[in-house]
């Protein structure tokens with residue numbers, strides 16, 4: 001290899017130790033066909049010196065034969081490695097590449113730009129921290145740019161770098177770059193991606209990829225590689241709520257019984273009191289065993305085996321959480337976002353398997369609430385889902401599972417749908433909110449009334465656990481785009497007319513210990529809140 005570090009030849013152990021400690025960034029490159037993803041990845045590998053010398057010699061030779069770059073070495077040939085693909089001249093699956101610099105290690109997912117490959121992008125994006133969205137400077141923001149940004153956002157990617165490529169073909173024009181930047185910012189307002197950066201590049205020539213470009217002196221922000229090396233990702237995963245989905249129970253002999261898995265959230269220390277879900281039994285941590293020896297504390301992302309002080313029942317698919325911390329949801333019905341990935345259409349009511357972490361249960365997609373047009377982000381009613389459709393759906397499972405909303409935890413809030421006959425993955429889903437099947441009928445009715453008859457609705461809940469149900473109902477309605485206010489029965493007569501007049505749903509919950517007219521809904525707009533508070537109807541939470 002054209003060595004990337006002096007240490008490799010002088011002290012290999014020191015190099016490996018240093019390499020081990022580096023933070024890992026997983027990122028995805030996406031864009032329309034021919035935007036230059038493969039060339040960019042080739043450039044990153046080349047400039048970070050992750051190419052074998054003989055490989056380089058081979059692509060120099062190939063560039064003359066099948067390259068698309070004339071005299072220059074076609075770096076895309078490094079990435080478009082498959083022979084069939086080379087003949088066709090397109091990338092046909094998600095390809096993963098590895099490289100590192102002195103500051104970080106990287107895994108790149110290269111997803112194809114073709115429309116029908118949305119599912120591949122969804123597969124690639126689910127484990128990524130960051131997405132590079134390539135835009136051809138000549139064409140600007142395209143349908144694919146919007147689609148990929150939406151999917152990246154849907155899958156919980158918090159960092160997006162918009163790389164405006166082929167700047168050499170627009171004479172390195174600052175005005176063109178600014179125009180694309182403004183277009184993108186205008187479109188992305190609807191997505192609320194927390195961190196968006198822009199960089200004008202030429203992947204082919206290397207401008208602003210690793211080093212600052214002298215062709216674009218007007219751009220004095222960080223080049224692409226510097227962004228990749230420095231964007232802060234350590235706090236992206238759930239650091240606070242401990243989750244260990246148990247992958248298997250390790251019992252090599254009678255004296256050892258450990259629960260193995262990868263920590264999906266928070267951290268755990270020896271002595272911590274844990275609960276096993278869904279059973280609710282508890283014990284405390286005796287040892288944290290890893291491949292490299294025992295630990296006092298382990299963090300999110302680490303693969304560990306825990307032993308407990310007490311002999312309690314734990315099996316594959318259970319989740320260990322810290323007692324007293326905010327617990328995940330245990331439920332058998334959910335509203336979720338779903339990306340349909342199969343060639344065959346989805347059939348409502350048909351039995352599929354749902355795999356949530358290590359939990360596998362049968363269930364159905366009971367209803368499509370609305371389909372989302374990824375190009376315009378508009379929603380519309382739908383009865384089925386086709387390849388690459390994205391929708392908000394309601395699922396019913398045959399038994400309760402332990403989950404978190406995807407927004408809180410990308411590991412414990414995601415699931416896949418499996419065809420029972422072919423065993424193929426047909427969809428990937430992100431959980432929005434959970435409930436019980438018995439409550440869903442009522443939610444469906446409320447949703448229908450509001451959506452199709454545009455009527456205000458008052459829902460009355462009069463169970464023993466009315467408070468919990470009211471909150472869960474409010475959250476489910478919120479995920480369907482409705483705003484609700486929870487009300488005590490004694491306030492209902494005075495308060496409900498105002499709530500209905502404001503176009504909100506009143507949830508009257510019996511047996512509920514709430515202050516007068518407690519406001520619960522995240523979807524209630526500020527003006528309505530002010531208005532109702534002024535009238536003394538709401539106490540904002």
Ligand SMILES: Nc1nc2c(ncn2[C@@H]2O[C@H](COP(=O)(O)OP(=O)(O)OP(=O)(O)O)[C@@H](O)[C@H]2O)c(=O)[nH]1
Nearest residue numbers: 034035036037038039068090091113166202203204
């Ligand atoms: N002039 C110029 N050409 C570029 C640049 N980046 C890529 N290209 C060319 O654009 C064409 C497409 O580049 P690729 O890297 O294969 O594009 P891709 O996005 O990976 O395409 P698919 O694999 O089909 O999805 C090739 O001919 C590249 O040489 C650039 O910055 N400037």
